[in-house]
Amino acid sequence: MIARREVEFLLYDWLKAERLTALPRFEGQTREDWDAVLDLAERLAGNDFLPCNKIADRDEPSLTQDGEVRVQPDLREAMRTWLASGLQLAAVDAGHGGMQLPTVVASVALAKVMAANVSGSAFMMLTIANARVISDFGTPAQVELFAAPQHEGTSLGTMCLSEPDVGSSLGDITTRASLDGEDEIGRRYRISGRKMWISGGGHDVTEQNIHLVLAKIADEDGRLPSGTRGISLFVVPRVLPDGGRNDVTVAGLNHKMGYRGIPNCLLNFGEGMHHRPGGEAGAVGWLLGEPGQGLAIMFQMMNEARINVGLGAAALAWRGYVLSCEYAAERVQGRPLEDRRAERPVPLVRHPDVRRMLLAQRAIGEGALALCFYAARLADVSRSAGDAVERQRAHTLLDLLTPIVKSWPSEQGLLANHHAIQIHGGYGYTRDFDVEQLYRDNRLNPIHEGTTGIQGIDLLGRKILGDRGAGFAALQEEMQATVGRAGADVELAAIGAALDAARREVAAVVDGAVARDDRPAVLAEANAFLEGMGHLVVGWLWLDMALAARQSADPAVAEAALWTCRHFFAAEMPRIAGMLAPLTADAAVTRRVPERIFAAV
CATH class of the missing domain: 1.20.1410 (I/LWEQ domain)
Structure with missing residues (x-):
């Protein structure tokens, strides 16, 4: 876990977060307000998410014969507790019912859960970003129908980019969208295609599941435009506004090395499994923004997700460090270098090579947390500073640093977890100790979101x-x-x-x-x-x-x-x-x- 003293140093002593209250967006907020939110996140992390971390890793999601995904029950209940607490509203605008806290404070709260159960935190990370995109680019009806339920905790969201044969080369996607009219929600389309590596799809945590789907709008001859400029973005709910089931099907689950608590799916859109007689073929989706703007809009969600991937990697590295410190202090083995004939063995922490690995873990774990929190503070200034020059400078720095925020904690955090296993020795290589799972969980972070x-x-x-x-x-x-x-x-x-x-x-x-x-x-x-x-x-x-x-x-x-x-x-x-x-x-x-x-x- 991330100790409060470390949080207070990073947030208040170093980043001077309290100065953000001078910005109009955070006017009237106090450190006491923020600490209360952090206290709540800490309790949920320790009482609800940590106890089921290993259980959900062992009992990964399953796909029933009727196409429903069952999440491990303890993790499912922990998620529902989080949603009932309202913590998904931490950084959401007050106009949408949120607390409107600084992003950096919300990031610290999320990091606490990430350290306890990174699979559970992935549900939240995707949902928060999904709802923000809809709130920023959707019509009033789309915000009410698809963002508000995520804010209220009755729905969770996904991002659907990759396809089985495409991966990161999004200009080559073949998921197609055909115009199906216009209603009070917006321009309605029929979506057909397959999406791969979809985290949080088809689960039973909430009944509703809001998918943001990249697809290409077919021309009059049925041809798809080439390249990334032809990509559009659609809101595709699992449950339609009239209560009927949309034509979105979980075709299979990917069995992963880590992050096992959250389902990772192959989703089929427009397969016909939920096709209603007399209706058009394809899943129903509504255009978000304008045609051809899909990738540009989706980059908001992707960049937010990239920063949070780095944050998750940092949290896992830090937790591995904490567990290593505890083990190195308790485990007695070997004699000190300065007295090889000592009568009794000494704790591992007395050995210089173990101290080297502990220092390396701390440097990576806390350094990575600092990097992510610094980026979150830049996000606050870039959106909220009164001075235009200050806003632009923060935006420039954040834009430059985003790929580093995503990748440095991911790559170096894995090295930190390597050191954690090494300090635990043979025990670290067994499932009896948490550092083995931390390494497997962290191995995903250099891959996903780019x-x-x-x-x-x-x-x-x-x-x-x-x-x-x-x-x-x-x-x-x-x-x-x-x-x-x-x-x-x-x-x-x-x-x-x-x-x-x-x-x-x-x-x-x-x-x-x-x-x-x-x-x-x-x-x-x-x-x-x-x-x-x-x-x-x-x-x-x-x-x-x-x-x-x-x-x-x-x-x-x-x-x-x-x-x-x-x-x-x-x-x-x-x-x-x-x-x-x-x-x-x-x-x-x-x-x-x-x-x-x-x-x-």
């Missing part, structure tokens, strides 16, 4: 080359401000200088990539850039947190932050040069290697 490779291309291709380094220039200004403050601190001045040296190193790579007239060659090594850039950003945040720790009223938290910052700069920051080497060596091995060497042996 693989790490896709995030690398997004960062280097769209965010760096796309604006010729302007967003990175804004980020450098933030880093240089931290370096300047560190220069006045005797103990942290050298770390500040190391951060500035790493910044210049990455900046040289960015300048070279922008100047180079060979985009494919640059993007071939986008993943290497993403990794190095992620380390630079988290190193900067650790120095910033170390400076904030100087002012913290909690000496234990301050001491831990300073030591972890030292570790990150001693062990992790020197690796940036190696991460960036593929972009500076100009070897182009990955592009020149012949495909024949990968032929099946």
